[in-house]
Amino acid sequence: MKDVPSTATVGTGLPPRRKGRPRVSETAAPSLVEILNLVRTGKATTRQEIERRSELGRAVVADRLGTLSELGLIDESELGAATGGRAPRLVRFMSDRGRILVATLDQTALGVGIANLSGDLLMEHHEAADLTQPVSDLCERLMTLFRWILDRQSGGPDLWGMSISVPGAVPDGGETHFQTTTPTVLPGWESFPLVETLADTFDAPVWIRSSVETMTMGELHAGAGINHRTMLLVKVGKRIGAGLISDGELYRGAQGAAGLIGSVPVTVGQRSGTLETMAGSDHIEREGRAAAERGASEILGDQMRRGNEITAIDVANAAQMGDAAAIEILSQSGRLIGQVIATLANMLNPELIVLSGSIAQTNDILLASAREAIYGASHPLVSRDLQIVRSQMGNSSGLVGAAMVATEGMFAPPMLRDWIMSGKPQAQPLFQQLKARTAQQLKAGAARQQGRAPSPPKS
Amino acid sequence: MTISGLGPHGERASAPERVLLLPEDMQRARDGNFRVAIVLHTLASDWAKQQLAGIVGTLGNCGVAVIDVVDCGFAPEAQIEALERLIREAPDAIISLPVANAKVAAAHAQVSAAGIRLVLLENVPTGLLPGKDYVSLVSADNFGLGKIAAEGLSPHLAKNAEVGVLGYDADFFATNEREIAFVKWMQINRPDLKLRIRRFPSLPDAGSTGRALLSAFPEVAGLFIVWDTPAMAAAQVMQSMSKAMPMATVDLGRDAAIGLAAGGPLVAVAAQQPFRQGEAAASTTVTALLNRLPPAWVALPGISVTPANVVECFQMVWRMPAPREVLLRLNLIH
Numbered sequence: 188m189k190d191v192p193s194t195a196t197v198g199t200g201l202p203p204r205r206k207g208r209p210r211v212s213e214t215a216a217p218s219l220v221e222i223l224n225l226v227r228t229g230k231a232t233t234r235q236e237i238e239r240r241s242e243l244g245r246a247v248v249a250d251r252l253g254t255l256s257e258l259g260l261i262d263e264s265e266l267g268a269a270t271g272g273r274a275p276r277l278v279r280f281m282s283d284r285g286r287i288l289v290a291t292l293d294q295t296a297l298g299v300g301i302a303n304l305s306g307d308l309l310m311e312h313h314e315a316a317d318l319t320q321p322v323s324d325l326c327e328r329l330m331t332l333f334r335w336i337l338d339r340q341s342g343g344p345d346l347w348g349m350s351i352s353v354p355g356a357v358p359d360g361g362e363t364h365f366q367t368t369t370p371t372v373l374p375g376w377e378s379f380p381l382v383e384t385l386a387d388t389f390d391a392p393v394w395i396r397s398s399v400e401t402m403t404m405g406e407l408h409a410g411a412g413i414n415h416r417t418m419l420l421v422k423v424g425k426r427i428g429a430g431l432i433s434d435g436e437l438y439r440g441a442q443g444a445a446g447l448i449g450s451v452p453v454t455v456g457q458r459s460g461t462l463e464t465m466a467g468s469d470h471i472e473r474e475g476r477a478a479a480e481r482g483a484s485e486i487l488g489d490q491m492r493r494g495n496e497i498t499a500i501d502v503a504n505a506a507q508m509g510d511a512a513a514i515e516i517l518s519q520s521g522r523l524i525g526q527v528i529a530t531l532a533n534m535l536n537p538e539l540i541v542l543s544g545s546i547a548q549t550n551d552i553l554l555a556s557a558r559e560a561i562y563g564a565s566h567p568l569v570s571r572d573l574q575i576v577r578s579q580m581g582n583s584s585g586l587v588g589a590a591m592v593a594t595e596g597m598f599a600p601p602m603l604r605d606w607i608m609s610g611k612p613q614a615q616p617l618f619q620q621l622k623a624r625t626a627q628q629l630k631a632g633a634a635r636q637q638g639r640a641p642s643p644p645k646s
Numbered sequence: 647m648t649i650s651g652l653g654p655h656g657e658r659a660s661a662p663e664r665v666l667l668l669p670e671d672m673q674r675a676r677d678g679n680f681r682v683a684i685v686l687h688t689l690a691s692d693w694a695k696q697q698l699a700g701i702v703g704t705l706g707n708c709g710v711a712v713i714d715v716v717d718c719g720f721a722p723e724a725q726i727e728a729l730e731r732l733i734r735e736a737p738d739a740i741i742s743l744p745v746a747n748a749k750v751a752a753a754h755a756q757v758s759a760a761g762i763r764l765v766l767l768e769n770v771p772t773g774l775l776p777g778k779d780y781v782s783l784v785s786a787d788n789f790g791l792g793k794i795a796a797e798g799l800s801p802h803l804a805k806n807a808e809v810g811v812l813g814y815d816a817d818f819f820a821t822n823e824r825e826i827a828f829v830k831w832m833q834i835n836r837p838d839l840k841l842r843i844r845r846f847p848s849l850p851d852a853g854s855t856g857r858a859l860l861s862a863f864p865e866v867a868g869l870f871i872v873w874d875t876p877a878m879a880a881a882q883v884m885q886s887m888s889k890a891m892p893m894a895t896v897d898l899g900r901d902a903a904i905g906l907a908a909g910g911p912l913v914a915v916a917a918q919q920p921f922r923q924g925e926a927a928a929s930t931t932v933t934a935l936l937n938r939l940p941p942a943w944v945a946l947p948g949i950s951v952t953p954a955n956v957v958e959c960f961q962m963v964w965r966m967p968a969p970r971e972v973l974l975r976l977n978l979i980h
Binding site: 314 | 660773830
C-alpha cells in the first residue's frame, strides 16, 4: 500500500503537504468516515447521537455533517420525534447517491440486478445459463444484461460498484477491499480478465464473493436473518456450504474459505463419503433416477417413461406431492445434513439456522428431517431458543448479499478514507491504478492485433 | 411442458399439475366456507375476462365464494385503495395482479401481514418474497413467449436487416422477460440483425413511440411489440407512414387473430393461455387455503401461433370459435 497517494490529495488535485499544519481535508477524513458509517448503519440518527457515539465536539460534528451533506451522502431535511423541547433533525444516509450492479453466477442460472447503497434491490432478472460455457461468453452475457438494466434505469444515480456471487470460495488475502485482479474461482478464469473487463467497461470497482457468503449476507439483510446477530446459513445444492454471521458480521476465515462443510466425511450403513456426495443434489438426482428405474417411485417413473430427465428438483417436487420413495431420499439427505449442522450448532450456538438452495426451498421434507437431526443432537442450551427455517428469498438472497458485500466494502473505513473527499469510490487510488493498468493492457493488445507492436530490430 | 424462463427470484417453474385438486381437496375446501377477492389490472380486455372466468369457475367448483372483483384500470392508486378496503373485509385470500412495482409493493405486503393469503398474477413487486409476502406467483412463461415471438419473426427477416423492438417502459416482470428473451434469441441465432429498441411509457403512447422508432430508423424492416394491443397501434402507425413490414407480438387478441389470418403485417404471435392460467391461480389459492405449500412459481407455457394454426389456437386460448373475419380470410366459410 505504500505507493498509494494519501487520502487528502484525491479529488483536491493538490500535492500532500510535507510541513506545517495539515489541511482540514487531511484531518477531516477519519471523522467523516466515522460519522458517515454511524449514520449509514443506523447507529446514530440525530446530531446528539452522533456526538455521543463518536465523542466528537458539537462544532466538529456540525462541520463534518456540512461536508457530508455537500458531498450528497447525507440528508438532514426531516424532523424526528420531539422528546421534550424542539424536534431534532434526522440525519439520513442518502442510499440513492449511487447504484450497485449485482449478479449471481450459479451452475445452471445467471441472475442480475441493481441495488441502492443500502442493498435494496430495485430490479432483478434471472435466466438459465451454463457455467461451463467459455468465460468470455459468460462475461458477454453478463455485460449485455448489465447494460440492459442501466438502460432501464437511465437517468438514475451513478454506478458505484459491481458485485458478483460465484459458486466457489474466493481466496482472500485481505489486502484490498475490492478485486484488483480476476481470482481463479472457476476453470478458465485464469486466462480471462473478467474483473478488468468489467471495471474498464463500466468504470466501477468489482467485488466477488462465494454464493454461500452472499446468500448469508442477503438473508441477514433482507430475509429470515433480519434482527439476528448470530446466524448459520446452509446452502444445499450440488455443493453444500455454510455461512456464519457472528455478532452481526460475516465470518470469512483466514483465507475466505470458512464453511466448506461439503467436505466433511459422513457414513450411512456401509457407505461413506463426503457430505456433498452423500446428500447433495447430485446424490438426490441419482437416487431419484434409480428409484424410477426399479419402479419404486410412481411419479418419477412416469416422468422417465415420458422421456423426461429427472433432476433433484423433480425428486423434491415428487416428495412434496407425497411420493414415498422421493420422501425417503430427501429425508436421508436431510438427516445427514442435520447431523453435520448439529456439530456446528453445538460449537457456535446460533440463534437461527437457515436452509437455503433450491432443494431446501421447494421442500418441507428435507427441512423437517434436518430439523429433527439438529434438535436431537444439540445440547439443550443450544436448542432451547434455536429457530431452524428455510430461506424464502430464492436466488434474490445472493443478489441482495452481493450488494451488501459491495457497500460494506466501499464504506469500510480504510477504503472510504481514500475516496470520501471526492464523493465517489472510483476515486480510490488502487482503482485508478487498476484502470490505468487495464487501459495499457488493452492498448497493447489492440496494437498487437493491428500488427503495430514494436518488432525486434532486424539483424 | 417446456418452460424457458426462471421466476422473479430465480425459481424453477412448477407445472400447474403441482396444484391439481383431487375430489377430497375440493370437499375439504367446501367445508372451509372460504371467501376470496380478486383484484385485476383491468376487466376490459379479453385476456382479463378469460383469466377471471378460469379463476371464478374453478373456485366455484370448490365451493369458494368470490366476494369482490376489482378493476384497477391500470392505476396503482386504485389498486392500493382496493387492497386497503379488501383487507378490512378480511377475506381468506386475495388474488391480485400488481399493476406496478415499488408503488404497490407496500399495499400487497400488508395483505399477508393481515393474515390473508395473497396469490399474485403475472408480476411480483420487487422485494416481496414467496412464502413471506405472498403464497405463489402464477404466470405465463413470459421468457418463453419472447423466444417464441423471435423464432416466428426470424424467417421473415432478410440478412443484416434492422429490427425494431417496442418495449414497455415500466418495471413489469412479464414485459421485461419478453423483451430480454426476444433480444437474447436474436443475438444468439441472428447475430447479423441490428436491434433498435424503444419503450412506450403507457398504452396510449404506444403509437407515438412506434412512430418515433420508425422515423429515427427508417431502415427498420421488422417489429416486435411486447403485447398485442400496442402492436395493433403500431400496425396503424405503419399504415399511416405507408410502411409494410413483418411484425410479431404476444397474446392472441381478436384483432391479432384477424391480422394473422390476413397474412400480414402480423406474422407470428406467442399466445398465453389466460383461461388455464386462471384455473391454475384458483387451484393454487385453494391449495394454500388447505394449508399445503404451493410452489413459489406456477408457470404455463406459451403457444406459437401462425396463420396456419390460428383457428385452433384461438379456440384453445379463448374457448370460443375464431371470429368470422378469421374464418372468411382462411376460406373456411364463404
